[in-house]
Amino acid sequence: MTQAVPRAWLVLAHRWLGLVSAAFLLLAGLTGSLLAYHHELDAALNPQWLRVQQPRAEAPLDPLLLRERVLQAHPEATLPWLPLQAKPGEAQRFWLAPKPGVEHLDVDEVFVDPWSGEILGARHWGHFDQGWRAGLMPFIYRLHDSLALGEWGKLALGIVALIWAVDCVVGAWLTLPPRGPRRLARWGPAWKLRWRGAGWHKRLFDWHRATGLWPWALLFVLAWSSVSFNLDPVYSPVMRGLFAHQDGPARASSKGGPELDWDAALVQARARAAEAARQHGFTIEHEVEFSRRPGAPFYQLRLRTDRDLNERRGATRLWIGAQDGRLLGLFLPRGAAAGDTVSTWLVNLHLGTLWGRPYQALLSLSGLLVAALSASGVYLWWRKRGARRKA
Incomplete structure (x- = not known):
């Protein structure tokens, strides 16, 4: 009896954690399967x-020149981010922010040909102002990231992600047979599907249990990395309690003098990056x-180095003072630090930015699996609920 009570509590916890998060995970899984592409x-x-x-023979134009052209075309906006990487066959994206005193921008994402300098167009990211084609994928991203509800949506999804991570552990524990001799050896049937002589309900139960076990590690990675995206007040204390992390930029000293413009600051940042590469061996x-x-009070230079996992956008960063160009x-x-290495793996596994097309396809299938597990869990609960009512 003492062994049965904790298991009964775990069953109850798995049931209600799954029911509370099912609708959110269904949406997150379906949108995530699309966002893999x-x-x-x-x-x-x-x-x-x-x-x-x-x-074929021409090099892309200077990004600072492209920046000036975008600012001339959108005088009501500023450009806090300057893209430096020109990819073959792809337009350069410039993200606008409103100037002080400007309440709203009609567009906030501008597309530029990095070889000709032509401004190809612009859109209001995540909205359908310019038709469904322009807004569809950004809107799906907003749904996946925050339910398209801003900070409140991010908080809700962060709580759901934490519930999901806990439920992953509870669900895996419940697949273990009750304590006894050769417990792990008797665990085998939980990984298998019964087809012969089994009804539809038993087959669905086996599928729900087995497909939650086989990709369990990836599902837990997706859950815990979702906590890092949306619920940092929980993620950071846990990770910092377990692992060492690098410090952020040092405080820049304000001398009250003139600041480096973008051209001079980029020159300084490149010089500091070269020095850091020699010193730290990357x-x-x-x-x-x-x-x-x-x-x-600082500029940030983002690089892709041999310390990166991200195959699309590097995550190596350095900061320099906005006044003196000093490395901060x-x-x-x-x-450099175990905690940052672990977080780097979690983030890139979630975003599908490593191992090319094969992992991209696996991540898309994982999103569909999350949705299917959520739907099947609700259905199994509904069937059991109906059976208990009849009894």
Whole structure:
């Protein structure tokens, strides 16, 4: 009896944790399966903005020149982020922010041909102002990220992600046979499906249990990484309690003098990056983005290095003072601190930015599996509920 009571509580916990999160996970799974191919689908829907013809012999134009052209076309906006990486066949994306005193921008994402400098178009990201093709994939991203409800939606999904992570552990524990001799050896049937002589309900139960076990590690990674995206007040204390992490940028000293403009700051940032690479023994593969948020006392240079996992956008970052160009901090995705290395793996496994097309396809199938597990769990509960009422 003492062994049966805890198991009964776990069964109850698994049931209600699953029911509370089922609708959210159904939506997250379906949208996530599409977002595994987010860039490809968006480009297929909007090729006039996202696809360009790359000249064979010409190098892309200076990103700072492209930045000036975008600012001239949108004088009501600022450009806190400067993309530095020109990919073959792809347009350059510039993200706008309103100037002080401007309440609203009609568009906030501008597409530029990095070889000709032509502005190809712009859209209001995540909205349908310019038709369903322009808004579909960004809106799906907003649904997946925050239920398209902003910070309240992110908080709700963060809580659901935490419930999901706990439920992953509870569900896996429940598949273990009750304590006794050769417990692990008797665990085998939980991984299998009964087909002969089994009714539809037993087959569905076996499928729900087995398909939750086989990809369990990936499902837990998706759950816990979702907590990192949406519920950092829980994720960071847990991870910092378990692992070491790198520090953020040091405080920049304000001297009250003139600040570096974007051209001079980029020169300084490149020099600091080269020095850091020699000192810390990493190799810079290419530059990704240069940025400075309004009012921030530093610039940030984002790079892709051999310490990165992300095959699309590097996550190596360094910060320099906005006044003197002094190096304020360096972040390496791998090899500098265990906690940052673990988080780098979690984030890239969630986003599907490593191992190319095979993992991209696996991630898309995983999204469908999450949706199916949620739906089947609700159905099994409903059937048992009906049976108990009849009894």
